[in-house]
Amino acid sequence: MSHPVSTRIAQQMAELNSQGLVRSRRLSCEIHDGVGIVDFSHNDYLGLASEPLLAQALYQGAQLHGVGSKASPLVSGYSKAHQALEQKLCEVTGHQACMLFCSGFSANNALMKTLFTHHDTVIADKLVHASIIDGVQSSGAKLARFVHNDIDSATRLVIKHPNSALVTESVFSMDGDCAPIKQLSDVCQQYNTWLIVDDAHGFGVVNHTLCNASFVDIQVVTFGKALGCQGAAILASQHVIDYLVANSRHYIYSTALSPANAYLALSAINLLESEPQRLEQLNNNIYFFRQLATNAGIALSESITAIQPVIIGSNQQTMAIATLLAQDGFSVGAIRSPTVPKGSARLRITINSNHTQQQITDLVNKLATQLHSAGLL
Ligand SMILES: Cc1ncc(COP(=O)(O)O)c(C=O)c1O
Structure with missing residues (x-):
């Protein structure tokens, strides 16, 4: 006999699936390595997560404490x-x-x-x-x-x-x-x-x-x-x-x-x-992204921080565009309800200080192409 919790969660998963809302994990190396994907999805705004000096600090901290x-x-x-x-x-x-x-x-x-x-x-x-x-x-x-x-x-x-x-x-x-x-x-x-x-x-x-x-x-x-x-x-x-x-x-x-x-x-x-130049570089990159995206006709919010949402609306369409961008070599966040209000699913693009102008330019070009194909631009 099926356990009642098992029955309930199976029903809930089926429901989520029908709404395009099932969440699952992928290894970060599958997302970011191999095909040379450029990552515009994480919150490491100043590139510190992979900073060698901090890897040393972690080791030193472990040795000391x-x-x-x-x-x-x-x-x-x-x-x-x-x-x-x-x-x-x-x-x-x-x-x-x-x-x-x-x-x-x-x-x-x-x-x-x-x-x-x-x-x-x-x-x-x-x-x-x-x-x-x-x-x-x-x-x-x-x-x-x-x-x-x-x-x-x-x-x-x-x-x-x-x-x-x-x-x-x-x-x-x-x-x-x-x-x-x-x-x-x-x-x-x-x-x-x-x-x-x-x-x-x-x-x-x-x-x-x-x-x-x-x-x-x-x-x-x-x-x-x-x-x-x-x-x-x-x-x-x-x-x-x-x-x-x-x-x-x-x-x-x-x-x-x-x-x-x-x-x-x-x-x-x-x-x-x-190293205040990291923050300066981040702000330059944010400005550069916003200028290019605006020139390309992409509707941006008023955010002047590293978090640059592009509202798509439907959960399914958001996922589809994020998947196409990944095939183009760019990882962006695909954020659906209930994380954001229903009908405001979005690409959550995050800029960091390590992005190059070339990477930002390529992202904006690909994004404009995908939005255009989806009838959103
Ligand atoms: C606004 C806000 N507060 C708190 C948290 C939780 O922080 P942490 O990731 O350290 O658990 C997050 C992370 O997603 C966040 O975005």
């Missing part, structure tokens, strides 16, 4: 490597205190679930990351959503729910646009509301002066995007971090980030500080 943390941070998994990274992050962002997690998903989830209860309301931009939504839902807090990046809509909710918390992303992961942090901060301060910012896609690539402790009460940064490695941190006042350290189940009941990774993330931040 060990490859694994061996325990939860509250038992014996908190080392000098973790402490040094936390101190650096506080220095860079201006927050008083910091705690590290193995991933941004875990940090966001832990933050929401631990800090809030059914007594609270969390006001969130309509497009914030799934890890935030899941965390708020498991906290029992009421969730109130405002129209994406709409300060009027956000203000109405803050007035309705003073003494609450408002959460947004600094750079939106699927749209690449930036939240109006300063304006949100002004409104939040006026109504005694905490501003929480998920800075996953901003940290390391967007000027720190736009997102730091002067405007933001709690900031989450991740190391898997611009830093090219892995892990995340929550930054806040000492009071908030002390509470989270003492109460976050994700933190207490989980092996700490490996000290080698903490050492690596610190080395990545130091490298970015000593």
